[in-house]
Amino acid sequence: MFDCGVHLSYKGRRSYPEFDRVLAASGATDFTTAISCVVIAHSHLDHIGALPYFTEFCGYHGPIYMTYPTKALAPMILEDFRKVMVVQQWEEGQYSYEDILRCMKKVIPLDLKQTVQVLGAVMIYAKVGDAARHLGAAQIDRLKLDLLITESTYAETTRDSRRARESEFLQAVHKCVSGGGKVLIPLFSVGRAQELCMLLYDYWERMNWKIPMYVNFCLTVQSNVYYKMLIGWTSQKIKDSYRVHNPFDFKHVCHFERSFTDNPGPCVLFATPGMISTGGGFSHEVFKKWALSEKNLVTLAGYCAPRSIGHKLMSGKPEKIDLEDTHIDVRCQVHQLAFSPHTDSIGIMDLIEFLSPKHVILVHGEKPLMAFLKERVESELGMPCYYPANNEAVSILTTQNHKISATERFITSCAGEQTEDNLRKRKLICGSNISDANGDRKLAEGILLMEKNKASKILCEDELVQVLGMEQHIVQYEPMVSSRIAAAGELELQQLAGRGQGMQPI
Structure with a gap:
């Protein structure tokens, strides 16, 4: 779950997210089972204001991730908001200072990429504009994304220079x-x-x-x-x-x-x-x-x-x-003032074009503005774009790519096989009359080794035993034939048995 904030135009439980829909959508009986983790982007109230309520009243006990600065600032901001609850006399949904402290003990701080929203704000890369005066510009890697979820606060606004x-x-x-x-x-x-x-x-x-x-x-x-x-x-x-x-x-x-x-x-x-x-x-x-x-x-x-x-x-x-x-x-x-850290329409479109995702979902904006931006994204950039309402599901087809490395010996053996194949085609060595079932494509054979918490790699067959730290064993076998034969046939049987003896490595 990305963020856990409040709607500042309302008070009481109405300002909180509709948490019950999480259980209804997942079929789970508790939030810890329904959600793998909570990731907080930054410390503004519309991103963290409901977090103590979610952990202490709704009973979520799973991991919560945020940066070190966000974890440092969050208790002060939440306590300030708690005092507002008291002044506004919330009838329900109030949490205490002790609830805030217990909630923050469950947080796992991370060191992630900084953006310009506020100190400690981050962009999140999940696998399944102008720089501020005191913060540097956001650093964005070029990624091959199936989906980009981006804000659309100022979807129609174009601002002057800072x-x-x-x-x-x-x-x-x-x-x-x-x-x-x-x-x-x-x-x-x-x-x-x-x-x-x-x-x-x-x-x-x-x-x-x-x-x-x-x-x-x-x-x-x-x-x-x-x-x-x-x-x-x-x-x-x-x-x-x-x-x-x-x-x-x-x-x-x-x-x-x-x-x-x-x-x-x-x-x-x-x-x-x-x-x-x-x-x-x-x-x-x-x-x-x-x-x-x-x-x-x-x-x-x-x-x-x-x-x-x-x-x-x-x-x-x-x-x-x-x-x-x-x-x-x-x-x-x-x-x-146009001092909001949210980027304007030019910045949003530039970000989408730079990352070139296969799909775009718009959040953090008003419905008419998101509808306007959706039309621009689809007409100008040719990307499917969505702005789902609460409890509306969007299915995105994803590509599964798995990076693997290869040992030097495997690469060398592949190069050697390719050289041999070229020589055969030029009829410089025997066996050139053997047809390749794959045409011109040469398939490399090896063993894919996948270990927990380690990068996957391909290696040669005889490297596997060494990598696994095991000894290679050789089994010798002989065919045993029990038969009554004439003495004249004994010599022939012995010769047959001699040809059948062999060494087979495993």
Whole structure:
């Protein structure tokens, strides 16, 4: 099972995956039997938020794989989300801090290929775009794939260059704080927080500003500790600068107290959760107050799920946002950032074309966008493409290729047989009149040796005994004939017996 996350637009068990369908599809009575393993791509909540519930409440006890950085960051992110559950007063589906700790003890950390999504994010190669400021570009091998499963978050979007997007963001922030306004940047605590903190830190240094910059969560401070420890997972530029200055030491960034919300003067605040969830959270609380002033700015740093306040703001600045028990008057400026680590439509198409799989499955996107991208993949690249709904099965025919090596002696013997065959064809040695049953194709004969946890190889027949560490035994046999014959026939019988004697190796 790839990932085990939550849908952030819902709360309670409705936000979790429909785990019961796993048992219904497999016919198993428990999840440990139904699933071979769980593989986590990265530490965002839509990938790990349901993991403690799955292990501690659903009873999954099989292996869970993730990278070392993801295992380090996951407990903090899950604990932060658990506090959101408490604030939102989930009636069901809540897990405790102890559940998180027990869950993480079951995780098996791996060292896999890094991508640009967030520290520790990986691409997964299963057998059966722009680089971030602090992470290097994804390294992708050219593989012969039967199936590629890829995200489609921005299936219709084409973004400007990173430099242009950074410049636009800095100009919006500069204009707001220069006019005495406050900037609210709702985001999740890991990944984009470090990215934008680095960008604004450099800008503050160049401008020599003393305008306060805040985070409302100690989580970013904690995660920065792991970013410093796991500097080897970052880009080469960050590794080089680390010798002189730790790029994750943000001296301009301070902790934000609730009492600061009504303070006069400009400031910048990074607040969780991202998307400004309708269910509450600090970014929601601050937005209700700061949205009333035309001087203030809300900067949305990435994708916002449908039904969230962020999504409503991105769909066109509304004058009022209705909630269950009240409404929010929106007078502030709204700026949409294209800083999501998800690639755009060009990046998705380039990846599919580069890997050239036989089939493509689209996930992590909205249905209309996936339908649009499916049509492009099939018409432009000529590849079968699918975007299955929950509980919809897709059957993919796969090719089974098995790599084997050959011993030097086997290869030499094959070359020798080929040379002999060529000589026979040119009638330079006897036996040239013997017809080859396979025509011009010459079949090589050997023994295929397959050992557990070792590469398979082909070897010559007489090499097998040596490889297996055994002795070669020879059996001598004689035909025994019991008969009454005349004395004159004894000599003939002895000659017959002599011809029948032989040595047969085994």
